[in-house]
Amino acid sequence: xxxxxxEEHRLQSGRSELNDGQLxxxxxxxxxxxxxxxxxxxxxxxxxxxxxxxGLEPLARVHDAGYLSFxxxxxxxxxxxxxxxxxxxxxxxxxGMHRRVVPRSIDGRLGYYSFDAGTPITAGTWRAAxxxxxxxxxxxxxxxxGDRSAFALCRPPGHHAGRAYYGGYCFLxxxxxxxxxxxxxxxxxxxxxxxxxxxxxxxxxxxxxxxDVLFVSLHADPIDEFPYFSGHADETGAGAGAGAxxxxxxxxxxxWAAYAEALAVAARRIGDFAPDALVVxxxxxxxxxxxxxxxxxxxxxxxxxxAALAAMNLPTLFVMEGGYAVxxxxxxxxxxxxxxxxx
Ligand SMILES: NCCCCCC(=O)NO
Ligand SMILES: [Zn+2]
Numbered sequence: 405x406x407x408x409x410x411e412e413h414r415l416q417s418g419r420s421e422l423n424d425g426q427l428x429x430x431x432x433x434x435x436x437x438x439x440x441x442x443x444x445x446x447x448x449x450x451x452x453x454x455x456x457x458x459g460l461e462p463l464a465r466v467h468d469a470g471y472l473s474f475x476x477x478x479x480x481x482x483x484x485x486x487x488x489x490x491x492x493x494x495x496x497x498x499x500g501m502h503r504r505v506v507p508r509s510i511d512g513r514l515g516y517y518s519f520d521a522g523t524p525i526t527a528g529t530w531r532a533a534x535x536x537x538x539x540x541x542x543x544x545x546x547x548x549x550g551d552r553s554a555f556a557l558c559r560p561p562g563h564h565a566g567r568a569y570y571g572g573y574c575f576l577x578x579x580x581x582x583x584x585x586x587x588x589x590x591x592x593x594x595x596x597x598x599x600x601x602x603x604x605x606x607x608x609x610x611x612x613x614x615x616d617v618l619f620v621s622l623h624a625d626p627i628d629e630f631p632y633f634s635g636h637a638d639e640t641g642a643g644a645g646a647g648a649x650x651x652x653x654x655x656x657x658x659x660w661a662a663y664a665e666a667l668a669v670a671a672r673r674i675g676d677f678a679p680d681a682l683v684v685x686x687x688x689x690x691x692x693x694x695x696x697x698x699x700x701x702x703x704x705x706x707x708x709x710x711a712a713l714a715a716m717n718l719p720t721l722f723v724m725e726g727g728y729a730v731x732x733x734x735x736x737x738x739x740x741x742x743x744x745x746x747x
Pocket of ligand 2: 600601602
């Protein structure tokens with residue numbers, strides 16, 4: 405399995421995020437990709453390549469032009485206004501308020517285009533985010549070229565990023581960009597399966613009214629867990645996308661036995677959809693040792709997860725999402741890919 409990875413990921417290195425009322429060091433940090441890269445190299449998953457450039461067009465197939473323009477200029481505007489410190493929003497649109505007019509203020513636009521204060525924009529954010537998107541796009545290219553699978557070691561992650569908003573450590577929706585690229589280059593139907601601990605609200609929003617891209621997500625129940633405001637089982641899509649979203653929320657404390665049952669439901673739905681390719685938003689924060697999550701998967705369960713994904717027998721692009729138990733992250737991600745390959 406080819407691994408696509410850019411060292412430009414380390415250009416995203418926030419100083420702090422707002423978490424539980426305190427500014428704390430960012431959980432989403434460069435060491436995450438380093439430990440995955442080193443582990444995959446050590447176990448010989450496959451050749452590691454850098455991403456091919458793809459320009460802005462594939463990004464604009466998923467994200468709003470104004471949002472992309474904001475992302476490209478936000479840091480420079482922040483720097484002039486506030487100096488060299490991470491850009492974090494200070495207020496958002498609340499019920500009864502309107503997003504009718506885009507603020508001129510950089511502080512106003514940070515809030516206009518985001519949904520949390522845990523996702524710092526820094527000098528290198530745009531370059532890191534576009535490198536991650538290019539990794540996912542290069543993985544899609546490899547599937548199109550006939551590879552059975554590929555792993556895009558993306559950092560920053562993407563599944564919380566919507567058409568026109570960032571948050572949850574995500575700026576560009578790498579998995580959605582890859583799925584759209586597969587659609588634009590011959591795949592009639594694509595399934596996105598999100599196995600990250602958190603609901604992929606951005607991916608869901610992007611494909612909400614699309615019947616050609618199935619979105620399936622297993623995640624912690626949003627009644628209790630971030631991102632809180634999406635991911636309930638009764639969210640099933642709209643318009644041409646009615647029935648093309650399947651949310652499988654799971655309770656805190658979920659172990660592999662329960663997780664595997666939900667994964668089997670997901671697999672059946674994906675099989676019924678009969679896609680030409682599968683994009684897996686691979687978050688490893690379902691791990692019992694994850695510092696910000698509350699499922700109870702063990703490292704060996706990720707081998708089983710990989711085998712279950714392989715049993716779907718589809719060309720599969722893995723796109724890295726979350727996972728913050730850094731010491732075990734390489735083993736856990738490596739186990740998914742090993743389980744997939746060994747099946
Ligand atoms: N700061 C709140 C938690 C952000 C979760 C990010 C993540 O792992 N999403 O999948
Ligand atoms: Zn997550």
